[in-house]
Amino acid sequence: MKRLSKLVREQSKNPNAIAYAAMAVAGLTFPGIAQFATGGNADYLVSLAADAGVFVLLAIGLNVVVGFAGLLDLGYAAFFAIGSYTYGMLASQQLISSPLHTALHVPFWIALVLGMFIAAGAGALLGAPTLRLRGDYLAIVTLGFGEIVPRFFRNMREWTSGVNGISALDVPTLPFWITGPWANTELAIEQNFRFVTFNATAWYVLIVILIVASVIGVNNLHGSRLGRAWMAVREDETAAAAMGVNTVNTKLLAFAIGASFSGFAGAFYGAKLSLVSPESFGFVVSITILSMVVLGGMGNIPGAMVGALLLYAVLYKFLPDAPLQAASLAHSLGLDWLNTVVPDGWPGLGEFVSRLKFIIFGLILVTIMLVRPQGLLPSRLRAQELKRGVHDEPVTTVP
């Protein structure tokens, strides 16, 4: 008990420890509180939280590439797509209509690992010839790759059903599952449990477990020899090489490990949605994940997680809800004329607010970079760099 209180006192000034603790408490209690607060109708909220968890995983993965190793990846959604499509093809009736004529039904747990390895392999394959390039050339290559992969899946109609995507994916199964008041049911043990779509709590628990495992894994990597090599390469590649770090292999591993996270995030995402379509992996997704990492604080794991949760809440909860709320607010204030649609003119307040979404997203990005480029929960090292700059200062500045 004494040691515990000492630990609490020591850590109470450490923003990372506070963030971890807050996220752990919130993560454990969220389904229960949400069910209680909405009177048992929180399935939608819990499901949304599970989707947010996918982006937390993606942010953790991209943070390895961008935050730890300093490699700019503008096409991260490509690996997400590869993970999703791997699961979609390996665990549905899809391959019956393909030239293979046999449906594969690989169990989710195996497909999760397969998706991870295939995404990591794709990362290594892309990285091998390109990681020798200058920093921002790499960004361009990943940008191109991110544009190619979804189009590739869209065009391979025989294998992926093209624009319609792959639907009716297998659901994960477990021998037993414990359910209880947190899921708005009696406490019970279910045998031969299936993760059906409407059981939001089960998906939520699964993603939380995946996130916890990833955080532990990445934290260990961060302190390992490899993690320190990433930091060294990020700070000064030439110096790192002189110290005996194999820079190419180090960067390649960062790329592949980062990609592996989006690989299994993709498998989870496909299984939960039961649909994989080429439209869900565009440039916007890559940028959103990158913004999450930058908003939270590059190079800091809890930072990336907080950034992912915040930005997800804004983009997928507040912005979609805002039009209706604005319209009903105008109605309750007696300003109904704001809601009337004028043909070829005023589109109505709700539609107007929904059209603001691009501007709001852009303003968020620009404001963060100008006001707090180190992010909300920065890693101390990166904060220094961003504050003082990495380039040589000019001898003098012209007033």
Place this chain on the structure above:
Amino acid sequence: MLRSFGNTSFASLIGLLIAAAAIALTAQRVLQHDASFFFQILTIGVADGAIYALIALGYTMVYGIIELINFAHGDVFTLGAFISLALFPVFGLAEGGSGFGYVLPLLAIGLITMALCAVVNVTIERVAYRPLRHAPRLAPLITAIGMSSILEGAMYLWKGPFNLHYPDLLPATRLDISGVSIGVKDLIVLTLAIVLVVAFTLFINLSKLGKAMRATAQDRDAALLMGIDINRTIAATFFIGAVLAGAGGITYGLYINNVAFDLGFITGLIAFTAAVFGGIGNIPGAAIGGLLIGMVRAFSDSYFDSSWTEVVIFGILIATLVFRPTGLLGMRVPEK
């Protein structure tokens, strides 16, 4: 980076082999169809490519001088199309009649549009890029994406998510030159682009401001010591880039007759590919890259499958950087 894989002759050789295979495959397809079809596709490709060249110049100039992929550039191009579209009724231009009476109003619209685009682009530089000039690369890149989103959002707010019809004012007549039919429209677009590209290349090569730009691109600190006003020079680069993008927007509208608020995203990416293909930072390279990418697009659309066109173009982007990072005409940019 001590030795780049792309600089070895072996990699260049592989790149050459891939290019040769692609050309051979295309030639085989071309020979299966008749010659007049080929020339028709070629003119479309060249006219399209001329528009890409106009946009690519802005990318390459900005990249050359501050090493930033200005994602907002493609949207400045769309903004040019939108502004000019709004100006047509003001100047009393409408679809149907076209003739020499339309030349002067079109010119006026063009000048106003280019000026407005330039003001927008210079403002973006002032607000979003200049404060971050000494920050790591990622910072201005993110604000560039943010600015792109803001511009798209502004146009979305203005006109909504619809495809807008752009008046068809260019003559539809086709010239018949010894059996080959060439549209006057294509010729006008091509001439316009060539005039602008040549004018700005001369400007950058001959004027004092152009010299300042080249000096700043080579070594900012040394340029500063030589008494060059860096901020003004960079602002001028954004100004010129936006003038060309605005002109590109009008040309695109007049040629394709269809614009939408998010047009700049994919067009910008393709134009950026053109800039990389020609050799990023290299002005004639961007023009040639634009023409080639336009032709690749036209040929891939009509001789192959149009759904693979963008895959091919972004494949070229990756292949260029892997096999020949300096592009076709190449400029060696040192790692800073």
